[in-house]
Amino acid sequence: MSAPVQTLGILGGGQLGRMLAMAAARLGIKAHIYAPESNSPAAHVAAGFTCAAYNDLAALKAFAQSVDVVTTEFENVPAGTCDILANHIPVRPHARALEIAQDRVAEKSFLNERGIATAPWRAVATAPELDAALKALGTPSILKTRRLGYDGKGQVRITAAKDAAGALAAIKAAPAVLEGFVDFEREISVIVARGTDGAIACYDPGENDHEDGILRRTTVPAAISEATRKSALEIARKIVRTLDYVGVMGVEMFVASDGKLLVNEIAPRVHNTGHWTLEGCAISQFEQHVRAVCGWPLGSTARHADAVMTNLLGSEADDWQALAAKDQAVHLYGKGEARPGRKMGHVTVLSAKA
Ligand code: ATP
Ligand code: MG
Numbered sequence: 001m002s003a004p005v006q007t008l009g010i011l012g013g014g015q016l017g018r019m020l021a022m023a024a025a026r027l028g029i030k031a032h033i034y035a036p037e038s039n040s041p042a043a044h045v046a047a048g049f050t051c052a053a054y055n056d057l058a059a060l061k062a063f064a065q066s067v068d069v070v071t072t073e074f075e076n077v078p079a080g081t082c083d084i085l086a087n088h089i090p091v092r093p094h095a096r097a098l099e100i101a102q103d104r105v106a107e108k109s110f111l112n113e114r115g116i117a118t119a120p121w122r123a124v125a126t127a128p129e130l131d132a133a134l135k136a137l138g139t140p141s142i143l144k145t146r147r148l149g150y151d152g153k154g155q156v157r158i159t160a161a162k163d164a165a166g167a168l169a170a171i172k173a174a175p176a177v178l179e180g181f182v183d184f185e186r187e188i189s190v191i192v193a194r195g196t197d198g199a200i201a202c203y204d205p206g207e208n209d210h211e212d213g214i215l216r217r218t219t220v221p222a223a224i225s226e227a228t229r230k231s232a233l234e235i236a237r238k239i240v241r242t243l244d245y246v247g248v249m250g251v252e253m254f255v256a257s258d259g260k261l262l263v264n265e266i267a268p269r270v271h272n273t274g275h276w277t278l279e280g281c282a283i284s285q286f287e288q289h290v291r292a293v294c295g296w297p298l299g300s301t302a303r304h305a306d307a308v309m310t311n312l313l314g315s316e317a318d319d320w321q322a323l324a325a326k327d328q329a330v331h332l333y334g335k336g337e338a339r340p341g342r343k344m345g346h347v348t349v350l351s352a353k354a
Pocket of ligand 2: 264
């Protein structure tokens with residue numbers, strides 16, 4: 001019996017697409033990457049590659065005809081691109097999930113409307129609105145662009161009301177949200193998956209350390225109580241269920257000092273904080289995503305080890321000989337230029353389950 005999906009189309013050509021393509025290959029599924037960048041790490045390991053803009057109608061149509069289902073490896077694919085593709089073939093997750101995650105106002109509104117707590121926030125588009133938001137939320141607070149932020153880019157911390165004008169200028173007066181600063185005890189994330197049959201599976205929450213707004217390390221298990229762990233999983237399940245989501249999603253959360261959970265962001269895709277599952281679980285987040293979007297049953301999320309995943313940023317990946325000599329799994333993404341802060345690879349160390 002041949003599988004219903006023989007070719008999986010992936011929008012986006014970065015390292016997440018690369019690891020998805022490799023997981024698909026293990027299941028006998030070919031990956032076809034669609035990305036505007038000619039040197040795309042995902043294309044190096046894929047069966048097919050279309051290098052075209054996201055609004056190239058002819059290229060999108062040909063892509064739709066050459067794959068059985070389409071997924072995304074980054075959330076900023078224009079929603080219109082997904083709509084065009086969805087006229088021809090299934091797009092999973094659906095465009096609405098991307099739209100919500102692309103806009104911090106839509107994202108926080110979606111969460112709050114479902115009774116899920118976030119940092120206090122206000123939408124801000126003008127200087128008077130920022131002043132009013134600062135009065136309401138106080139300082140310190142963080143001004144974030146509504147769209148296109150990643151790795152802490154497009155964010156400014158405001159420590160005093162007098163810094164408001166400078167902060168707005170720093171984000172080029174782009175439409176934004178002001179968020180109250182959360183004095184969190186730790187940051188965690190839940191990698192959750194939902195299948196086409198509505199089944200939901202969560203991996204154990206990881207604990208995340210950031211440096212300069214960029215993820216440095218994920219440690220599993222997170223040092224949280226069983227009650228906090230259960231609530232974190234419940235929140236993640238509620239998000240994918242109410243969104244009628246299909247695929248893997250990363251849900252980033254703050255654990256406040258009183259144990260309360262606040263959702264920071266949702267990422268409608270496989271997530272950097274889930275890379276440890278490649279070695280720590282029989283079925284990784286990447287295979288889980290491929291299974292979900294291709295209509296397979298979800299696999300086990302059981303963890304057979306404790307794990308620490310560390311990102312290799314910029315030139316840190318250059319000394320691959322030293323990295324490989326240590327007792328750790330090395331992943332290099334095959335990217336050309338090692339710009340400072342750029343995610344070039346990661347390493348994972350496993351240890352016996354405590
Ligand atoms: P990424 O793409 O890495 O997820 P991003 O650019 O979308 O990042 P956020 O996740 O919003 O940005 O923020 C990056 C980090 O900054 C958070 O993980 C957290 O450490 C810190 N941070 C963000 N918002 C707040 C807040 N309201 N209070 C305290 N710290 C925050
Ligand atoms: Mg984030």
